[in-house]
Amino acid sequence: MIVESVLTAYLKHKYSTLLQFESLEAVEPPRPRPGVEYLLYVHIPFCEELCPYCSFNRFPFEKSLAQEYFGGLGREIAMYADLGYDFRSVYVGGGTPTVLPDEMARLLDDLRSRFGVREISLETNPNHLTDDIIGTLKDGGVNRLSVGVQSFNDSLLKQMERYHKYGSGTEIRDRLAGLMGVFDTLNVDMIFNFPTQTEEMLAKDVEIIKEIKADQVTFYPLMVSDVTRKELARRFGPVSYRQEKRFYTRIVEGLEAEYGFGTAWCFSRKKTMIDEYIVDYDEYVGVGSGSFGYANGICFANTFSVPDYLDRIRRGAFPLLAKKEFSRTEQIHYDFMMKLFGSSLDVERAEGKFHGEFMKTLWKEIHLFKLLSALVNENGRIRLTRRGRYLWVIMLREFFTGVNNFRDMCRSTIQGR
Numbered sequence: 001m002i003v004e005s006v007l008t009a010y011l012k013h014k015y016s017t018l019l020q021f022e023s024l025e026a027v028e029p030p031r032p033r034p035g036v037e038y039l040l041y042v043h044i045p046f047c048e049e050l051c052p053y054c055s056f057n058r059f060p061f062e063k064s065l066a067q068e069y070f071g072g073l074g075r076e077i078a079m080y081a082d083l084g085y086d087f088r089s090v091y092v093g094g095g096t097p098t099v100l101p102d103e104m105a106r107l108l109d110d111l112r113s114r115f116g117v118r119e120i121s122l123e124t125n126p127n128h129l130t131d132d133i134i135g136t137l138k139d140g141g142v143n144r145l146s147v148g149v150q151s152f153n154d155s156l157l158k159q160m161e162r163y164h165k166y167g168s169g170t171e172i173r174d175r176l177a178g179l180m181g182v183f184d185t186l187n188v189d190m191i192f193n194f195p196t197q198t199e200e201m202l203a204k205d206v207e208i209i210k211e212i213k214a215d216q217v218t219f220y221p222l223m224v225s226d227v228t229r230k231e232l233a234r235r236f237g238p239v240s241y242r243q244e245k246r247f248y249t250r251i252v253e254g255l256e257a258e259y260g261f262g263t264a265w266c267f268s269r270k271k272t273m274i275d276e277y278i279v280d281y282d283e284y285v286g287v288g289s290g291s292f293g294y295a296n297g298i299c300f301a302n303t304f305s306v307p308d309y310l311d312r313i314r315r316g317a318f319p320l321l322a323k324k325e326f327s328r329t330e331q332i333h334y335d336f337m338m339k340l341f342g343s344s345l346d347v348e349r350a351e352g353k354f355h356g357e358f359m360k361t362l363w364k365e366i367h368l369f370k371l372l373s374a375l376v377n378e379n380g381r382i383r384l385t386r387r388g389r390y391l392w393v394i395m396l397r398e399f400f401t402g403v404n405n406f407r408d409m410c411r412s413t414i415q416g417r
Contacts, residue, residue: 004245004391005241021323028318029295038283040090040286041277041284043289044092044093044095046059046099052160052232053224053228055225056404056407057289070106072310073288093122096123097123101128112140117141119144120140120142121277122137122145127165129179134182144184144186144273147176152205156196169208177212183215184215188214192251194222195237195239196237206255216269217266219248224401225404227408228408244393252389262274276341282353286302289302289306290303297328298324299323299324301320301322301323336362344378372388374388
């Protein structure tokens with residue numbers, strides 16, 4: 001527990017520094033490079049209701065504004081196409097991407113006609129698992145559907161304010177069971193380590209996942225920004241990491257006989273796309289309000305204001321708000337963290353990408369993690385051990401918490417104007 005606590009404290013400081021963007025003003029996107037395969041992330045920031053624990057860029061659904069927003073997305077995507085970008089993979093997240101199914105269908109058709117798209121992953125909520133919406137997504141080329149469930153426990157669903165929106169755990173379970181086999185992959189998004197969650201609740205969630213034979217399940221640790229931490233404490237009680245490792249161990253022990261590791265917190269029955277596309281794709285472009293991209297060693301973020309986003313698009317300007325140019329050392333550390341989160345890292349490929357500087361830059365970190373029994377070398381690859389997987393859960397939890405704090409800061413800047 002001491003190692004985990006020290007690592008958490010260290011990473012909080014490290015990522016708060018790493019995610020200090022250099023500007024909060026209009027910037028230009030990086031240009032595409034030959035031979036690089038880019039993923040496109042599309043952000044839909046509208047939700048019918050806002051969940052209290054969520055730090056993503058999201059706003060209450062307004063139909064007319066959302067319709068205008070989808071039009072803006074089409075124009076922003078065209079701007080990236082004009083720069084020479086091509087995308088083989090698309091990930092659509094939110095918010096709730098399926099708030100306007102017909103608009104989503106048009107957007108997917110545009111993406112497939114404009115680029116050489118071979119896979120599309122899209123997020124949704126249990127109340128949108130209707131025949132009409134599922135048919136629309138299938139016709140639009142969606143290969144992987146990711147459904148936000150968080151828990152099947154009714155008391156937790158009520159505390160999350162999801163019970164009245166999406167139904168009971170049993171109702172959600174039945175909807176999911178009826179969808180198995182409809183898409184190439186159906187992923188179930190879950191959360192563990194809520195303050196009022198018990199090990200028995202978690203064990204039941206794991207059993208339901210196995211009973212319905214979900215293709216994939218992503219068990220996120222609770223990740224709270226400084227702003228959402230206060231709201232969660234009011235509803236659930238103080239957030240603590242004391243039981244996180246025990247909960248994670250229970251998840252792994254319950255799933256590992258039937259599922260392989262897609263990442264340290266994603267479990268799959270087969271090789272498939274995952275929610276953490278940043279593991280499989282070195283570089284990606286984000287479109288939509290509040291989206292992030294990473295290309296040419298530069299992390300860049302769009303404006304978090306929907307009106308500002310639409311205004312910039314109408315003027316033919318990229319809606320980028322901020323950027324951070326990673327140093328070579330920062331790029332190497334970023335790759336080390338992300339690739340190993342996917343369980344293993346090809347050393348030869350990493351050395352080629354960074355011109356022989358990879359292991360030389362990371363020798364202290366690799367030596368330390370080996371002493372902690374977190375890493376092993378096997379056939380030219382560095383792999384996570386069982387203990388290492390949980391340490392990487394901590395690393396990514398703190399990284400995404402840092403991203404959430406940046407989102408909160410950008411939203412507060414907008415609201416203060």
